[in-house]
Amino acid sequence: MSHFKVSVNENEPITVTSEELMGLDIHPITENEQHVLYQNKGYHAQIKTTDFNHKEFEVKINNNLYNVKIFNELDVLIKDMGFEVGASKFVNDIKAPMPGLILDIQVTEGNEVQEGSPLLILEAMKMENVLTSPRAGIIKSIKINKGDAVDKNQLLIEFE
Numbered sequence: 001m002s003h004f005k006v007s008v009n010e011n012e013p014i015t016v017t018s019e020e021l022m023g024l025d026i027h028p029i030t031e032n033e034q035h036v037l038y039q040n041k042g043y044h045a046q047i048k049t050t051d052f053n054h055k056e057f058e059v060k061i062n063n064n065l066y067n068v069k070i071f072n073e074l075d076v077l078i079k080d081m082g083f084e085v086g087a088s089k090f091v092n093d094i095k096a097p098m099p100g101l102i103l104d105i106q107v108t109e110g111n112e113v114q115e116g117s118p119l120l121i122l123e124a125m126k127m128e129n130v131l132t133s134p135r136a137g138i139i140k141s142i143k144i145n146k147g148d149a150v151d152k153n154q155l156l157i158e159f160e
Contacts, residue, residue: 005071013071031126036061047127052097053134091134094157096150100124105146107157111139119157122150135159 005013025037029044036043048058048065055075057068071079103121107113113133122129137159144156 002073004073005076007069007071008066010067013069028126050127050129051132052129053132092159093155094119094131094134096122096152096154096156097129097131098122098124099152100129100150102144102146102148102150102156103128105142105144107139107142109139109141113137113139120144131156 002018004016004018006016007013023038026045027035027037029035032048033044033046036045043061044063046060048060050057055070057070059066059068100122101124103123105120106118107120113119114136115133117133118130119133120131122131140158140160142157144150144154150156
């Protein structure tokens with residue numbers, strides 16, 4: 001059984017197990033909204049924004065807005081070892097965080113980008129996700145085309 005650390009609104013992280021996640025009963029309402037049943041209680045959930053590079057999400061639940069950060073076991077270990085500062089500066093490629101469809105590519109080979117610059121739009125689970133640059137750098141190569149279907153962890157973009 002795996003576990004995750006979840007921090008909501010900058011509060012102390014709590015541990016959530018994969019078994020607890022399996023206890024959620026999720027029913028899509030629209031492409032961005034879900035009805036979630038948990039322990040016989042209903043919740044209206046909407047993912048407002050996603051930042052896959054920093055594992056941060058803005059989620060609206062029953063009209064209350066929450067900023068959520070998710071850390072897996074490796075993230076916690078890296079933080080405990082003191083290596084989290086500047087870790088994203090060494091990322092040399094962008095891989096698909098989930099399977100989906102490339103809707104748009106917003107850079108070309110040779111472009112100089114800054115941290116946070118939009119790179120491409122990936123549609124997954126009927127949601128458009130903007131993948132942004134984890135660091136400043138120059139685009140070395142783009143391994144996909146607009147309209148391509150991609151698998152999780154497929155190489156999308158490489159940096160010089």
